[in-house]
Structures are given as structure tokens and as C-alpha cells.
Amino acid sequence: MKQFKISIPASSANIGPGFDSAGLALNRFLTLDVTEQEEWEFEHKSHFLPSFTDYADHFIYKIAKQTADRHQKTLPGCKVTVASEIPLARGLGSSASAVLAGIELANQLCGLSLTGEQKLQYGTDIEGHPDNIAASLFGGVVVTATTQNNQVEYVRLTSLDLDVVVCIPDSELKTETARSVLPANFSRKNATSASAITNVMIAALLSGDYHVAGKMMENDLFHEPYRAELIPNYENIRRKAKAKGAYGTVISGAGPTMISFVPKGKGAYIREQMEAGLTGYTIAGLQIDQTGLQVN
Template identity: 60%
Template structure:
């Protein structure tokens, strides 16, 4: 086995009204260096990562083992050196990135030759929904639809002329808790209105009408009205960011991180202003990752 490195970007899902279907890849990364070893060894090099004493409790290993098993293969023992810029339980798709790392680990060391669609299907099955899996796999903005038969259709917009500002709080918010505040049902009228807002959001992003996209982002009816009370300073962040000229500000995934979408080239100055305005948050100027999953020191690629 030759040494190689797997790199997976973070992701921000929902974009407001594109609930459980839209997501965007960001330039924060989980990296996994893989080397041959006589026994399993996991070395964590980031404060964002769990310090699992037992490799069998690590999500990357569990997903890799299950992926190999589906193809009647057994994982060879490896030394895994893991690093991450992605904070846990903050709304940046940390679990999706780990799941993709596990799938790709098995794909490489067991020579499974998985197609991009197979990776997406497996990832969606492990994660439960594709909105974080797809952008981390393919990069850019992805729109997905998971059918009742677990089929996943997807479309990618690699090039958006936008900067992203992330507002990352010190506290965590588990997805289960954030989902617990959502209504079980919507009326026909509510669903129609909420879906129409999502449709206009996607159309405006495709056409480059970012002013309209921002308006749609901030008029979500699916989840933000219910989750906003779980996030301190939610309304203050949106109001001050709008004063800075952003197109729109939304909850990233299930939260508690929030993200603003701004004109290209203005993200850094907005982040600097918001850092002075907001205490207890790490404010970061981010870029949209357009590459998705990458494999280094190997001839194989993420999207064939």
C-alpha cells in the first residue's frame, strides 16, 4: 500500500429554504493520511476531533469497515493520521465529512472502484440525508433530491461569485435537538409557499441574481422560524450583517453556526467588522470549495 491523503471539505446545508436538499462546500477540511501498518492506529492532530481510545469507536473506521463489508472485502490494517479544521456539532457537516472519509478509505485500500453516484448513495444511507454529503463530495453548490426508494438525484453549480462569512459560536448544538423543534406537518398552503421560496432561491442562484437569492434565504418557512430561538444573537447577527451589505444570512445546517453570503471580495472586511461586533463567536471569511473530495499521491480521483 502506498501512502496517500484523503481531503474532504466542510459543508453548509439548507441555505435557508433549501431544507435537507441544498448545500455548499467550504474551504475548511478534514484530512486523512493513510499508511500501511501491522495494526490499526489512529492519530488525532486536531482539537476539533474526538479522541477515541478505541479505533473501532471512530466513525471513519466504522463507515470504512461497513463499506468494505458490502463488497465482501476486509479492510487491511492501516495507520490513520487525522486532522480537521471543521468544528464538531456546529453545522458545518463534520459527520458527513467523516462518512465520506470512511467510504473513500475503503474505496482506496480495498480497490472497490466506486462511482461518484455510489459514494453519494452510500454516504446518504449512513448520514440519512444528502444535503451535506453531496457538496463535500463534489464541491460547489449542490442540489439533491432523495426519493422514497433511497435514490438520490443531484445537480452541481461549481461557480458562484460569492464570499461566505461564518459565525461559529463556542457552544455545540446537536442535530437531534435542532430537529426536535420542527413541526411534524405543514398545511398545503404552508408547504406550497415554503417550496416556492426554495424554488426561487435555486433559480436566482443559477442565474446569478444574488440580491433575490438573499431575499429568499431570509424568508425560509421550513426550519429557521423554529430554530432561531435556539441560537443566541440570531436576530442581531442578521441585522448587523445586512448593515454590512451581505445578500443574506442563514443558519448553517441545523446550527448553531450561521453564515452570510456576500459580494466577492468583501468577505474579509465583513468578518473583521462582525468580529468586533460579536463576542463569543469565531468569525471567519470563507471561500466556496469547488473541488470536493480529493485524493493525493494516488492516480485515482473523486469524480471520474
């Protein structure tokens, strides 16, 4: 009887101007404990997980079946116990984690021997953009691009000497709503300026100049100016985090969570300072997860 455990980290995408391109893995996890048996069965052990009525309607099962069908394989029955530390619709990559869970579930059950690149491509085909998928898959900070032939290329940055603090509101924000406020087109002048800010941010992260990286994060032109009105306490959180020593604070993914990049070792202090006077939020000091998807 086959038994295994799949663990997938949360993720934060964009990092300000790295819109639909840059992402990082965070040490909150979606986990699946899997045991083969005759019939399919899902059991949830977290209030963060959505309800379901039948295994065939379960999102992770649908992705697993889609992946198995892609390889002309049939999924054997199993019991899947799912636990999650990743809140839904908060900009922390819950959807990407679930997509990867389904892909890896099929990979293990059907013996597909998928490469990391194949998992990234499959996940991107489903999600529509690679940033969250790549970060949760490979861990660390990952910069991605989709080429004209729909192939995904990625570069994983070396370990960054940073802590992160997230401000997670009690309210949700659907990605579709956050995307609906974005402009359909940019002028060449605006696109050039926005791209230059992204380039400097990535270069600053690579060189360890986190003060410049933070400044660039907070000068995004691609999405934050349009989404700010949808994010509770957007300016208040940015000002407060900066005053307490954060390098920069941006929207995590599509929001409404805000994520601050802070000096290594200062995460706990800044988290405590951010809690004062900010009600209706969960404030968490997190680490950048360096391992990504794991199977045991």
C-alpha cells in the first residue's frame, strides 16, 4: 500500500513591480497525507480549506485527474487528508499551492516521473502565470517569464538576507476583482518606466542593496496604483512598516495581504510593532522557504 506526504509552501507574487513574474515561497504550508485504498476519499483538517460535497468536485482531485489524463493514465483510489496554513483569497498563493498538490498527486500515484520544468509548465498552463507556481515549486525567490511559444523560463535567486512580515486582513479579495481594475494597455513611456523600476529592483536584490530594492518595490507602476484602493489600510501599513525599519512594503499577490521586507533578525520586533493599533488583521513574521515542494 503506497503512502506518502506532499508539502507545498505558500507564496507571494509580484514583489511590487515584478508583476506576474517575481515570486517567493513562504513558510506556511499546504500538506497532503496520501494512502492508497479502493475508493477515493478526501478529509479536511483546516478551517482555511473550502467545503466540498464529492471527491470528484474537489479542486485538487480535478487537477490530479487532468494531469493523469494528459499522460493517458488512470488515477488509483486513495484517501487524501488535507491540512492548510494558507488562507484563501488573501494573496498568499493558495490556488497555486493546490494546483501543485494536484499535479504532484498524479505524479506520485501514476509514476509519471515529471521534471521540475514539466510541473512548472503544467501549473502555469492552469494558473495562467508562473510566479506563484515557480516559487512554491522551487522555493526561494524566483523570477519567471513566459516566452512567445508559451515556454516558461525561470531564474532562482540566491538566498536573500531578509525576513518578511505579512499583514493578513480578515476580509478576502478575489483575484478576478483585483485584476478588473488594471488598465488593458500601457503607453510605451509608462511601460518603459515601469520595466526600468523592475530591473533596478531585481538588480538591487541580487547585489544585496535592500534599501534600493525596497524603494523600487514601493514605486511600482504596473498594478499597485490601481489596486491600492481595494486594499484596507494600504498607506497606513506602508508608513507604519517603514517607520519601524522595513525596507519596503507591497501588496502580496493580488492582495489584500500586505508583505514587508525587513532586515534579517528584525521580523519578530517589527511584527510586534505592527500589531499595535491594527485590528482585524493577523500579523505574522515569516521566513522565505528555501525548499519548495517536498514529497516524503
